[in-house]
Amino acid sequence: MKKNNYLTDTERLFAEERHALIYKFLNTNGLPEDEFYDVVAFGYLRAVRRYHREKKLQKYSFNTIAWQAMRTETGNKRKADRIRDALIAYSLNDITEDGRELGEFVQSVKDGFRELEEQESLQELLAELMPALTDKQRGHIVATLEGYKAREVMQQQHESIQEYHQNNRAIKKTARQVLPASFRGGGV
Numbered sequence: 532m533k534k535n536n537y538l539t540d541t542e543r544l545f546a547e548e549r550h551a552l553i554y555k556f557l558n559t560n561g562l563p564e565d566e567f568y569d570v571v572a573f574g575y576l577r578a579v580r581r582y583h584r585e586k587k588l589q590k591y592s593f594n595t596i597a598w599q600a601m602r603t604e605t606g607n608k609r610k611a612d613r614i615r616d617a618l619i620a621y622s623l624n625d626i627t628e629d630g631r632e633l634g635e636f637v638q639s640v641k642d643g644f645r646e647l648e649e650q651e652s653l654q655e656l657l658a659e660l661m662p663a664l665t666d667k668q669r670g671h672i673v674a675t676l677e678g679y680k681a682r683e684v685m686q687q688q689h690e691s692i693q694e695y696h697q698n699n700r701a702i703k704k705t706a707r708q709v710l711p712a713s714f715r716g717g718g719v
Contacts (some may be wrong), residue, residue: 538576538579538580539583540717541583541691542579542580542583545579545582545583546576546579548576549579549593549597552575552594552598553571553575553601553641554604555570556571556575556597556598557571560605562605566656567605567608570572570604570605570608571601571604571605572607573596573604574597574600574601574602574603574604575600575601575603576637577600578599578601579593579595580598580599581596581600582596603674612703616702616706617641638679650716663705663708664702664705665698665701667688667690667698668698668701668705670684670687670688671684671688671695671698671699671702676685681695
């Protein structure tokens with residue numbers, strides 16, 4: 532039996548009437564609209580559909596159901612971003628100061644990479660991305676993949692919180708500019 536993922540007219544009207552909940556979620560969680568709106572909207576629409584089709588959910592507030600669905604989608608996006616960043620670091624052939632390849636730091640996520648069908652094209656993309664990053668930005672990726680917390684990375688790199696976040700934003704911005712949308716999860 533095929534599952535209907537489209538909204539009925541009733542569900543569509545319900546979603547339109549409560550659409551401001553998406554913006555409330557984004558604002559409450561400090562999420563930039565340009566990066567997270569689509570992600571959160573998919574969770575919201577899934578919640579609308581489930582709320583109307585699964586009667587057991589109607590004993591709860593719709594806002595509760597929607598909030599959880601949007602939180603799940605946000606978490607999924609962040610996980611995908613971490614995997615993408617790990618893939619970037621994994622594909623590096625650079626050697627660290629202690630003589631190890633950068634790729635050695637991501638053994639725990641290595642199995643997930645086997646599912647990627649176009650490894651060669653990814654390596655070409657990474658060859659374009661890595662020269663655009665500074666040594667400090669590469670250091671952030673490596674330290675994070677080694678399991679260091681933000682505070683430890685800041686200590687290693689001898690930088691302030693502001694500098695740390697500025698470098699992380701620069702890494703993401705560079706990846707958005709260099710990597711095509713298909714490798715960034717769509718319209719990021």
